[in-house]
Every structure is written in structure tokens, then in C-alpha cells.
Amino acid sequence: MPWRVGLDEAGYGPNLGPLVMAATACHVPDDAPPCLWKMLRKAVRKSHHVDNGRLTIDDSKKVNDGPAGLAKLEAGVLAALSLSRDRPGTVIEYLSAVALGASVDDLRAEPWFLADDPLPVANAPDALSPIVSALLDASVAAGVTWGPVRSVVIPAPRFNRLLDEWRLKSGVLATGVIALLGTVLDLPGDEPVFVTVDKLGGRHFYAPLLNEAFPGGWVRVIREGPDCCEYAIDGLAREVCLRFEPRADGGYLNVALASMAAKYLREVCMAQFNRYWVAKVPGLKPTAGYPTDAGRFFADIQPTLAKDGTDERAVWRAR
Numbered sequence: 001m002p003w004r005v006g007l008d009e010a011g012y013g014p015n016l017g018p019l020v021m022a023a024t025a026c027h028v029p030d031d032a033p034p035c036l037w038k039m040l041r042k043a044v045r046k047s048h049h050v051d052n053g054r055l056t057i058d059d060s061k062k063v064n065d066g067p068a069g070l071a072k073l074e075a076g077v078l079a080a081l082s083l084s085r086d087r088p089g090t091v092i093e094y095l096s097a098v099a100l101g102a103s104v105d106d107l108r109a110e111p112w113f114l115a116d117d118p119l120p121v122a123n124a125p126d127a128l129s130p131i132v133s134a135l136l137d138a139s140v141a142a143g144v145t146w147g148p149v150r151s152v153v154i155p156a157p158r159f160n161r162l163l164d165e166w167r168l169k170s171g172v173l174a175t176g177v178i179a180l181l182g183t184v185l186d187l188p189g190d191e192p193v194f195v196t197v198d199k200l201g202g203r204h205f206y207a208p209l210l211n212e213a214f215p216g217g218w219v220r221v222i223r224e225g226p227d228c229c230e231y232a233i234d235g236l237a238r239e240v241c242l243r244f245e246p247r248a249d250g251g252y253l254n255v256a257l258a259s260m261a262a263k264y265l266r267e268v269c270m271a272q273f274n275r276y277w278v279a280k281v282p283g284l285k286p287t288a289g290y291p292t293d294a295g296r297f298f299a300d301i302q303p304t305l306a307k308d309g310t311d312e313r314a315v316w317r318a319r
Contacts, residue, residue: 001027001029001143001189001191002191003025003184003193003194004028004254005193006252007023007196009176009259012169012173012201014288014290014317015290015298015316016294016297016316016317017266018269019176020262021176022151022261023258024080024147024258026145027144027191029143029144032143035253036144036254037057037253040138040144040253041054041138042138042141043055043134044076044253045057046062047059047065055075055131055134057257059259060259060262063263064267071122071123073122073267074119074123075120075128076260077264078119078120078123079131080135080257080261081097081149082132083132083136083139084146085148088119089118089119090115091114091116091117094119097148099153103152103154106155106157106158107153109157111276112273112276113269147188148183153265156317157314159317162175163319170203173201177209178213182213195242196244196245196248196255197242197243197255198247198255198258199244199245200244204226204229210231210233214236219231219233220234227246228244230243231243274286281300281301281304301315
């Protein structure tokens with residue numbers, strides 16, 4: 001029974017708020033079809049399918065759309081997480097379950113971060129129980145076992161330090177991807193692991209990145225090109241194969257769920273970020289942090305930054 005792992009990010013483009021990357025994993029039967037949406041269709045759906053109470057798992061941009069978007073995003077992420085551990089009741093409990101490396105310490109250093117904010121933020125806690133039960137029943141029937149959700153959070157100060165080190169924005173993203181890929185060897189058992197990653201910008205060559213992620217093995221290139229890059233990692237205790245594909249969050253449930261997990265955590269952070277700054281600057285309008293609006297928000301808070309003696313790089317991501 002192999003593991004299927006999906007990786008994606010949220011917040012690569014914005015100038016404000018953290019960059020978040022996430023990975024999700026599930027254990028599937030040897031003869032499982034490629035499409036997990038079909039295997040779990042009694043409990044999950046894509047965003048364009050009829051909304052009949054099933055969980056929506058899809059590209060996070062499609063899920064987090066409209067007034068009910070955050071509730072759908074949250075329901076999918078917390079339901080999947082609840083199948084591998086107790087559902088978290090606060091932000092810090094969620095982070096303790098999913099965050100890697102310095103993510104928690106970096107967030108605790110942010111003046112806007114509130115560790116004890118309750119979860120869920122957009123659903124009544126009792127409303128999630130039947131959703132979790134439905135996903136569990138569908139998963140058991142399909143022979144699917146859910147593994148951990150993992151996340152890397154890079155707030156603005158660390159983002160800028162990494163940018164100074166790498167000189168390229170893609171290098172900051174690679175740092176998180178390497179950390180997440182390193183966790184696949186920790187999945188239980190010795191069964192094969194098949195990883196799908198939403199393609200990272202315009203990059204078509206991933207062997208150097210994979211050499212860092214798997215220092216105990218050696219990278220074998222299967223194919224590289226604009227449409228797909230495939231690799232195998234030889235010399236490890238288990239088979240590891242990786243696929244980098246554009247728009248993978250629309251074609252693979254695990255990648256879609258990873259995109260949702262990354263987006264959900266960023267949305268939770270941005271809600272706290274906005275709450276903090278709106279309280280400090282009267283009349284300030286919240287922001288999603290993207291370039292079309294980030295400049296307006298940053299200009300409005302600059303007098304307060306100067307008054308507080310806060311380095312602009314602690315808030316504004318250089319790229």
C-alpha cells in the first residue's frame with residue numbers, strides 16, 4: 001500500500017503576511033485508481049460539482065470563493081486533519097500538530113500573533129462532526145488511511161532574511177519545499193511514497209533541490225520539461241518518486257488538500273494581522289496582502305511603524 005503525498009503553497013505572490021507551504025499524505029491500496037475524488041466521492045466533491053453537503057476539496061482559490069469560502073476551506077482541512085489526530089481547538093494546537101522547523105517560533109515573534117485564538121473560525125464546532133464521520137466512512141470503505149498534515153510558515157522577517165541569502169524569491173520557496181519533502185521518509189512503514197508537487201513557478205529542473213531534500217539518496221531524472229518533471233530517489237530505505245506538474249492542485253486530491261491547508265493557515269494568520277493593525281491605525285481597511293492592495297495598506301501603516309521604531313522589513317516582504 002503506497003503513500004500518496006501532495007505539496008502546494010499559498011502566499012508566494014503577496015507583499016504582506018506569511019508564505020505558507022503544506023503537505024498532505026494518505027495511504028492507499030496497491031490497486032487504487034489515480035483519482036482519489038472518485039474513491040471518496042461519497043464524502044468529497046470538487047468545487048464545480050453539486051453542493052450536496054459533501055466536503056469541497058479542490059484548488060484553494062476555487063474553494064475560498066464567496067461568503068462561504070473560508071468555511072468550506074476550513075471544513076476540508078480540519079476534517080482531514082481530524083482523521084489522523086484530535087481536532088485542534090486553538091491556533092497553537094493546530095500549529096503544534098502541523099508546523100515544521102522554526103515556524104512556531106517565527107510566528108510567536110510577530111506582534112500580531114495570537115496563539116490561543118479558538119478554532120474553528122468559520123464553522124460551528126458541532127457542524128464539523130458529521131463531516132468528519134462521512135469522510136472517515138468513505139475512507140474506510142475505499143481502504144484509504146490519512147497521514148499527517150505538515151506546514152511551513154515563513155513570516156516577513158524570515159522571508160526577507162532568506163531572500164538576502166538566496167537572492168531569488170524562488171529560493172525562499174525552495175527552503176520550505178525541502179523541509180516538507182524531508183518529512184516523507186518519516187511516514188510509517190517502508191512502502192513506496194509517490195509525491196506530487198504543484199510546479200514551482202517557471203522552474204523546469206528540480207534535481208538540485210531534491211539533492212538537498214534527500215541527502216541520503218541520489219536523484220535519478222526520469223524526465224524534465226515544461227509540462228512535467230519526474231524523478232526517483234535511489235539508495236533510500238523505501239521507494240520515493242516525485243512529480244512536479246503545473247496546476248496539480250486541480251488534478252490530484254492530495255495537492256488540492258495541501259493547497260487548502262496552506263491557504264487556510266495563511267487566512268488565519270492574515271485575520272490576526274489585520275485585526276492587529278486595524279486596532280492600531282483608526283480607519284484602516286484590511287488587506288489580503290497582494291500587490292494590488294498591499295501598497296495602500298503599507299502606506300497607511302508607515303507612520304505607525306516609524307512611531308513604534310519598527311523596521312519596515314519586519315512587515316513588508318521585499319519581493
